[in-house]
Amino acid sequence: MSSPIRHYLQFKDFTREEYDYVFARAKWIKDKFKRYEPYHPLFDRTLVMIFEKASTRTRLSFEAGMHQLGGSAIYLNTRDSQLGRGEPVEDAGQVISRMSDLVMIRTFEQDIVERFAANSRVPVINGLTNEYHPCQILADILTFIEHRGSIRGKTVAWIGDSNNMCNTWLQAAEVLDFNVHVSTPPGYEVEPERAGLFGTNHFEQFADPMEACKGADLVTTDVWTSMGFEAENEARMKAFADWCVDADMMSVAHQDAVFMHCLPAHRGEEVTAEVIDGPQSVVWDEAENRLHAQKALMEYLMLGRIES
Ligand code: CP
Ligand code: NVA
Numbered sequence: 001m002s003s004p005i006r007h008y009l010q011f012k013d014f015t016r017e018e019y020d021y022v023f024a025r026a027k028w029i030k031d032k033f034k035r036y037e038p039y040h041p042l043f044d045r046t047l048v049m050i051f052e053k054a055s056t057r058t059r060l061s062f063e064a065g066m067h068q069l070g071g072s073a074i075y076l077n078t079r080d081s082q083l084g085r086g087e088p089v090e091d092a093g094q095v096i097s098r099m100s101d102l103v104m105i106r107t108f109e110q111d112i113v114e115r116f117a118a119n120s121r122v123p124v125i126n127g128l129t130n131e132y133h134p135c136q137i138l139a140d141i142l143t144f145i146e147h148r149g150s151i152r153g154k155t156v157a158w159i160g161d162s163n164n165m166c167n168t169w170l171q172a173a174e175v176l177d178f179n180v181h182v183s184t185p186p187g188y189e190v191e192p193e194r195a196g197l198f199g200t201n202h203f204e205q206f207a208d209p210m211e212a213c214k215g216a217d218l219v220t221t222d223v224w225t226s227m228g229f230e231a232e233n234e235a236r237m238k239a240f241a242d243w244c245v246d247a248d249m250m251s252v253a254h255q256d257a258v259f260m261h262c263l264p265a266h267r268g269e270e271v272t273a274e275v276i277d278g279p280q281s282v283v284w285d286e287a288e289n290r291l292h293a294q295k296a297l298m299e300y301l302m303l304g305r306i307e308s
Contacts (some may be wrong), residue, residue, distance in 0.1 A: 010126065052108060065298065105127055161223070
């Protein structure tokens with residue numbers, strides 16, 4: 001009997017033990033890439049990438065990553081495919097997965113990727129939904145491990161919106177056993193059910209962002225207005241004004257704390273230029289690691305474990 005298809009739709013889809021493997025594998029693949037050694041385990045395989053929202057990093061890292069692993073990638077978007085003309089997502093899942101080996105989707109509601117995956121013959125990866133962004137947190141934790149070692153038992157301060165990034169950090173804290181201090185403006189607090197938590201209490205909410213940053217090993221934030229929420233932009237600009245990560249916040253974090261941002265960033269809104277362009281910021285490594293982490297993810301979903 002063949003093994004069931006694995007999808008990667010939320011961070012909690014993998015166990016801690018699987019993450020140990022994927023992070024080690026990402027390091028192996030990255031080191032090989034840096035030595036200019038070709039590695040083509042996905043020779044002749046095709047990744048289809050479906051975008052219903054804009055992207056720079058996600059498209060580039062998946063497309064380049066698939067190419068570097070020996071396969072090819074096809075880009076589809078809502079505007080010039082039948083997806084934008086109301087073809088049911090279930091039908092799209094049936095058809096697209098008969099012509100490809102792997103699918104990555106960036107869309108609005110999580111329900112869309114879940115329904116696509118339920119009708120897919122091949123693994124499906126969540127490339128960002130309104131609720132989650134698991135590929136980004138995969139890269140972020142790989143980056144933390146590279147700079148500071150294991151994240152287990154550490155404290156992450158999340159400052160700003162309780163959005164897809166925040167929800168995914170919260171899931172990761174439960175799976176990998178670390179803590180998240182969340183500070184959001186009133187009315188934008190974490191919704192544990194929407195975040196899809198197991199309920200193991202790995203996070204604490206703080207009204208004051210300075211309190212959330214105290215002693216943190218990693219301080220991170222994201223845009224005040226995520227894609228799909230543009231109509232709320234004006235209200236959010238006012239509500240989030242005090243949730244800008246600045247030097248004062250970094251000064252109360254652990255002296256070795258790193259700063260992360262998934263990008264794109266708005267200097268002067270969610271973070272000051274001094275912090276994001278400063279010595280504690282690891283945002284460029286974080287962006288690069290999308291490539292290496294996702295290569296390990298694609299290899300794992302398609303080929304399972306490989307002894308290196
Ligand atoms: N961080 C991230 O997912 O970037 P893009 O929107 O450019 O893909
Ligand atoms: N929270 C942001 C992340 C962008 C990569 C958004 O969803 O727009």
